[in-house]
Amino acid sequence: MPDRRRDAKPNETTRRALLGGTLLGTTGLLLGGTAAATTSPPSTRALSIAGTDSWGARPPRSEPVVLARPARKIIVHHTATPNSTDYSRAHAFELARSIQDYHMDHNGWIDTGQHFTLSRGGHLTEGRHHSLAAFDSGGNHVVSAHTSGQNRLAVGIENEGTYNSVAFPGTQYDKLVELCVALCDSYGIESYEIYGHRDFNATGCPGDRLYALLGQLRADVAASVGGDPTGVSWPLLRPGDEGERVRTLQHLLNEHGATLSIDGIYGPATETAVSDFQRSTGAIVDGLAGTQTWNQAVRDRENGDSGPAVRAVQHRLGTTVDGIFGPVTESAVRNFQDGRGLRVDGVVDARTWDELLG
């Protein structure tokens, strides 16, 4: 089921317009700025991200796909390369070239896997071609190769270094916060949609030390962009469980191609479907529905969508279950969000899914 353009929604337009208003005021105050100077989005220019043309990137093997919709989340990685003490821009460029070579020549990918790379010296480089332009547009997302199951939805940031036991440098952290703030502003991403790679795939990435910082990162980003920085937490379901949560899980698995009867019973068929789904998304395959399974299974749903995930939403809200997200469902979602103290936008995102699960 294709996702829909969220940037076209009235609430997103409003949010961006408000953001533009803030920039207008600031720029006007500081620079006595012109209208032209105030139309720039929060931006790559302010962050000094070096584009692929400046660090000597090879052309991609084929043209990266650019989706006409914004990214929905941010996923943080570490490169698992040595913790270099060369903090120069030249080293950051060398790193960008070596990663691209590895991804193209060893992994066989068309281009660098991630959208952005952040060196230990705090230098940012564009990874996959067109990522900068997509970022500045606020409405486009470049299909990437950094997290199985999420490459059409999430911006990937590779942080140079290995952070299993080594602390994440302050310079690098400060720049990571800046980048995430700009991405959240540009795409309308909530700070709670900032994740680590291990939240989705069977990997230790981004290392225990960097992963442990993600709560702080969400809070520091929220301090700039607003909203609730509390990370989404999912229930752990297992074989033998019964009830509404299992029913929701079954709908979501069907959304991804399973053909389960919606009986609310976590029996052998559901366990097999969970394992198959985990295998297909690069998650840990254990047949239990925990963090990785939910993070991979939920999809933002809003007016105009249809399918099994919409059925799950409708069932939880007590509206007519027809699998079509129309005005009645949207109204019910807005009422639910209002009652739970969530952002009231009618979009069932990760936070709203989390609340629906109860």
Ligand SMILES: [Zn+2]
């Ligand atoms: Zn990773």
